[in-house]
Amino acid sequence: MERAFWLRAPGECELRPVALPAPGPDDVVVRTLYSGVSRGTESLVFRGGVPASQHAVMRAPFQEGEFPGPVKYGYLNVGVVEQGPLTGRTVFCLYPHQTRYVVPASAVTPVPDDVPPARAILAGTVETAVNAVWDAAPHVGDRIAVVGAGMVGASVARVLAGIPAAHVQLVDVDESKATLAAALGVEFATPAAAGGDLDLVVHASATDAGLARSLELLAREGTVVELSWYGDRRVSVPLGEWFHSRRLTLRSSQVGTVAPARGTRKGYAERLAVALELLADPAYDALVTSECRFDDLPVALPRLISDEPSALCLRVMYDST
Structure with a gap:
């Protein structure tokens, strides 16, 4: 049984058990190494500040639930493929905070060898x-x-x-x-x-x-x-x-x-590839200002949002790291 981070209601968060679906032939099973909390967007979701007219626009690719909650939200995830195409590769995915997950292989992007996995969580932001x-x-x-x-x-x-x-x-x-x-x-x-x-x-x-x-x-x-x-x-x-x-x-x-x-010749995949190429630059490490273990995220996220106005990215580390 895996676990995922959920916003139960505005201002209230918890870890919930997750049963993974059986992967299909074109799916990958990813074990999360790191995820990132984008303070600006996720604080808006945390306080229930997404207007009803924008619920569809703000929906993350693998979000579960609906705004204002309960909702599983997030989009900065780096893990290693354990099963399926790309087995053994470190990949970036627009997936919420969860220990393991199953997604189509087309939803993950290999992280270049010269980009550390801990830095690669910034790919969505740099994109x-x-x-x-x-x-x-x-x-x-x-x-x-x-x-x-x-x-x-x-x-x-x-x-x-x-x-x-x-x-x-x-x-x-x-x-x-x-x-x-x-x-x-x-x-x-x-x-x-x-x-x-x-x-x-x-x-x-x-x-x-x-x-x-x-x-x-x-x-x-x-x-x-x-x-x-x-x-x-x-x-x-x-x-x-x-x-x-x-x-x-x-x-x-x-x-x-x-x-x-x-737009006529470059889409999301090309844009993300550029972002990952840029992340070979160690200067981007300055964007990560705090870390926590996944087990501590329900406590760390509210503290980050309310008490640390100068904070940038919170890097979440999983048991496998």
Whole structure:
């Protein structure tokens, strides 16, 4: 009998026994090595903040149950294939927190040999960053800010840091994130100290203040790419002031849809492959700020969400690791 992490109701979580289905000829049985908690999205689910209109949109690929709960939710899982095609390979899957699981072989992606399994849990987040950068379409030498140094914002900053001659600053109200910025190879600034006259801002703070500051930082004809997911919260956007006179653009980026510039020839699999290739870079280790054992997850997750506002990814370790 295996076990899975469930949100029983908003704010209440537990481990439940799971009986695995018999695998078919095209299925794989995966033993989980690590899973990751994406603090932003999973905290929204934890507090029951997914609006009814978005229940279908927010549904994870292998989610069980319905919002607001009971629900088995999660999408950062790395394990080893014990049966079926790819036996013996370490793979990434968009699967919740569970000790073992059975999925179609097409649902898993082999982890490259040069990417440690413990780091590979970030593949889903870095894949979001890849799509955001495709949406943003930065140019060589651009002046860029990423506002919000959470998991997604930090991942975007690292991807953008690879653009030749680009000047990238990571902006956050938490001054301790300067250490994170240094590890990612970008500059750090508080919102008040951030340099303006920018070509591009990627907003990922999920706050009204962060979005307003993102617009303020733009040069004429500049663009804000909005990555934040606000759930059931309404957002105030300052479309007066400089918005029209500077001819600014506010554009959404949505992880479920490949950027139009790439969509005709690249899908999810290609995007995830790029993310896993990027994860050979040890700089991404800075995104994992805490660890716990799977048995302790029902205690660790509420603590992470309520008591550690600067936390990024919580890495969950299983008995096999």
